[in-house]
Amino acid sequence: MTVSSSGSDRRKRLKAKREAALHRPVLARHLSDGFNGRWSRRQWVQASLFATLGMLAAAIVPGFSTTPAKTSHTPRYSLALALPPLPHTGTRSVQRNDWQVVRVEAGQTLGTLFEQLGIPASTMQQILKQPGARSALTRMRPGTEVAFDLPLNGSLRGFRYDRDDSHRIELSLSGDQIREKVITRPTDTRTVVISGEVGKSLFRSARKLGLSASNINTLTDDIFKYDIDFDSDVTAKDRFSVVVEQTWREGELLRTGPILAATFTSEGKLHTGFRFERGGKAEYFTGEGRPLKKSFIRMPIPYARLTSNFGSRRHPVLGTVRRHMGVDYGASTGTPIMAAGDARVQFIGWKGGYGRAVILDHGRGYTTLYGHMSRFGNYKQGQRIGQGSVIGYVGTSGLSTGPHLHYEFRVNGVHRNPLSITMPPPEPLSGAALSQFRAQTGVALARIREVEDVIYADAAPVNTAPVARGAAARPGKPKA
Numbered sequence: 001m002t003v004s005s006s007g008s009d010r011r012k013r014l015k016a017k018r019e020a021a022l023h024r025p026v027l028a029r030h031l032s033d034g035f036n037g038r039w040s041r042r043q044w045v046q047a048s049l050f051a052t053l054g055m056l057a058a059a060i061v062p063g064f065s066t067t068p069a070k071t072s073h074t075p076r077y078s079l080a081l082a083l084p085p086l087p088h089t090g091t092r093s094v095q096r097n098d099w100q101v102v103r104v105e106a107g108q109t110l111g112t113l114f115e116q117l118g119i120p121a122s123t124m125q126q127i128l129k130q131p132g133a134r135s136a137l138t139r140m141r142p143g144t145e146v147a148f149d150l151p152l153n154g155s156l157r158g159f160r161y162d163r164d165d166s167h168r169i170e171l172s173l174s175g176d177q178i179r180e181k182v183i184t185r186p187t188d189t190r191t192v193v194i195s196g197e198v199g200k201s202l203f204r205s206a207r208k209l210g211l212s213a214s215n216i217n218t219l220t221d222d223i224f225k226y227d228i229d230f231d232s233d234v235t236a237k238d239r240f241s242v243v244v245e246q247t248w249r250e251g252e253l254l255r256t257g258p259i260l261a262a263t264f265t266s267e268g269k270l271h272t273g274f275r276f277e278r279g280g281k282a283e284y285f286t287g288e289g290r291p292l293k294k295s296f297i298r299m300p301i302p303y304a305r306l307t308s309n310f311g312s313r314r315h316p317v318l319g320t321v322r323r324h325m326g327v328d329y330g331a332s333t334g335t336p337i338m339a340a341g342d343a344r345v346q347f348i349g350w351k352g353g354y355g356r357a358v359i360l361d362h363g364r365g366y367t368t369l370y371g372h373m374s375r376f377g378n379y380k381q382g383q384r385i386g387q388g389s390v391i392g393y394v395g396t397s398g399l400s401t402g403p404h405l406h407y408e409f410r411v412n413g414v415h416r417n418p419l420s421i422t423m424p425p426p427e428p429l430s431g432a433a434l435s436q437f438r439a440q441t442g443v444a445l446a447r448i449r450e451v452e453d454v455i456y457a458d459a460a461p462v463n464t465a466p467v468a469r470g471a472a473a474r475p476g477k478p479k480a
């Protein structure tokens, strides 16, 4: 019986190390060869690109700030102070001071908001009858903003909400009547190339250019995880380029979609990764169409320690000596168990000494078994699931002395040691999928090159460029 050092400690240490590496300043020697007291032509190009970005933002933002509901980002639940009534200015008597913008917090619903503001539930029901209101207002995410025009000691006069990204609805209530005004807020989705140098920290540089934290995780943990050691290989001069879709509205970035393509140039070597949907599931591939993901994860369980290895041993319950056909991971009851690879669920149920067990068929003769579960995940027999899907939770059902996962790995029906076997390479793209993939990656790479030529080529004239935003060039028509 082998007991490894605590898996959870090791994972924590690794995580801390990676975090530190992502945020750590990069060695000074890499900075010095780029800066000699004078700006190079390229640096001027970059600076002028950023200036363009600044001007674009300045041009768009004032228009945005007149949008009435965007007055505050802090939650305001209390009623506004009573102010002297505004002079009546003709046909419309919009008293702006009574509009309160409320930002929805986790756990809050439209019902709780109305209750907090002392607005009768019947008014809410009336509002929900408006076309499109129910779907927008009954599933509000934390951070969503709605606004109430609620005079002191009066009843609700107006209500404002966003029906979707591009339609803001303003309702005017008087008695049983509701008038609806639709304010169109055009959104613009662009495919952009974002390119930058690692600089002092990859994380900071990438965030500054508009990539989300999840984009950066994808870059380091999914796409280039196996090719680049972000702990030690990366220098300030290394550069990254990604193709993403961004949705903008009135000068505000609403969303950055997943990374569609990425390159990372490290020590003169170009690494590439491309997103492609295979069988309805997005994965990242090399330029040749080989998956960047491994076909099997080594440990189907997080934060666990190996408590019994593959091979012969005295069975802890039966007391007889026999071969242990799998490996055991000690973990507390309820710890999630993940599918080691993409699979079809072959079996879910009670299986003799294994107790509650799941068997997965990974194709090409590979199957895995997970035993002694306390309960199952939300999958059915015959269903296709992805690597990492939670198929069940650690328990001690069946012939077991305590909570642990019993894990078996079979190749063509023969038990193998999952800790020492050479895992098969994942299946590359082929046939029609491969041709489709090639067509897509060709376009994406061309876009990246176009942008990198503008940003990184010292020879590039300063006034080049249909550049949309900073280092993000728009390979299509920019919004006028």
Ligand SMILES: [Zn+2]
Pocket (backbone or CB within 6 Å): 308, 324, 326, 327, 328, 405, 406, 407
């Ligand atoms: Zn076992």
